[in-house]
Amino acid sequence: MTLDAVPLGFFSVWREIASMIVPMIRTGIMISDRVVPDISVGKVWSSYWKENDLESAHGDRMQYDHEYPLYYPQSKSNPQPAYAYPDSCLGLFRAWLRQTYITTKFPNYLLGQTKRDTVPVVIANKALEAFVPKSVEDRSKKDTQVREA
Template identity: 45%
Template sequence: MKTPSIPATSPQIPLGIDKQTEIDGIGMGVLSDGTPFLNGRGLARLCGVHHSVIQSLGADWSTAKPTVSRIQEILATHGHAYDVPFTAIPDNKTGIVHAWPDAVCLAVLEYYAFDAGANKKDEALMNFRLLAGKALQDFIYTQVGYDPSNHVPIQWKQFHDRMSLVYNAVPAGYFGIFKEIADMVVHLGQSGIHIDSTFVPDGSVGSHWAKHWKSAELENFYGPRIKYDHNYPDYFPQALSNPQESNCYPELALGEFRRWFREVYIGAGKFETYLTTKVKQKALPVSVAQLAISAYTSKPQLKS
């Protein structure tokens, strides 16, 4: 499938479902890159064919069967080409969603409206007349309540969604790790390395800081740390155990945290070790890890 333009330094960012709904048996939604889609059953209903017909179309996409070839020709006349006609998206509620992008849906709809011979469908013709051009895109956006003008680019979506859940979650008088290292995450993002469900640096920072907190007996100086509910966006695998109890620390310790983070976590190589581990786990490409190390360790560090 033709994929959105994502910087080569961020191949780890997966597509997800931003919004979805079902209207009169037609499942539809918007992917995290802003692409409107129909699911397979929804596309079948729109075309007036059985769901198995759409399933077969997906299975035959790499063949030279006449139906597939004609639909691909229709796509080409509109400047589109897809290696696969849908994207399989994991969904916590329904399992796997086969998301057929609007351009493919319109080509399939046009085929069954005009080019399918004895298999032409009156429903396809009626719906094509209603939904040709940008009408299908606009229809899906309207039905799911999606405003493309306020769309968060996919490169930043996962950071944005995590930040929106934790921004006000920490009790007054305390600080949390994710919010405190946000400047690092933003700097990495500006360099092309974006957070996702496999790249969660606050987990590494939090673990090492907790060890330092205990070994240095910082509670005796700043008071006890407490727990708060930390939630991940529902499309993260970690969301299965929401809410998660995470530590937050007295604001009096913020200066010590920033010193430790600058001198120990970054300066003593713990961040580099975290990235190296992610490479070994195949969660990050070597090139991305090298870029992340270079991007952040070369950043001028201001003293607290």
């Protein structure tokens, strides 16, 4: 995440998807280029940006050079052109990521990965479970189990 040299006053999809990566790590998923949906999120957000004419309200997005970590296959052609979006729409992006991408697009992304045999079904299911809200009852059961152990 720290290789991402986003211009001041802008944010990147790459850095913002950390809010997806941390819950997956907590479920025990080993994060790799096959599980991280950065390109998927970027494409869907870019379409949303254009379809909703967010440029009118927030100003121009801008391209910058994104560097993938060396252990990613995409790093072979670094730097990659990527968009940075004005900080003024960061809250909107985060809400969109939680309410739209994670709930409706991420399952399709993972399904595609399982069909290509790049992500095992067990891992895809674990990734989805990382975003299922826990009820108060579920949390109480877990707390009770921890205390009993």
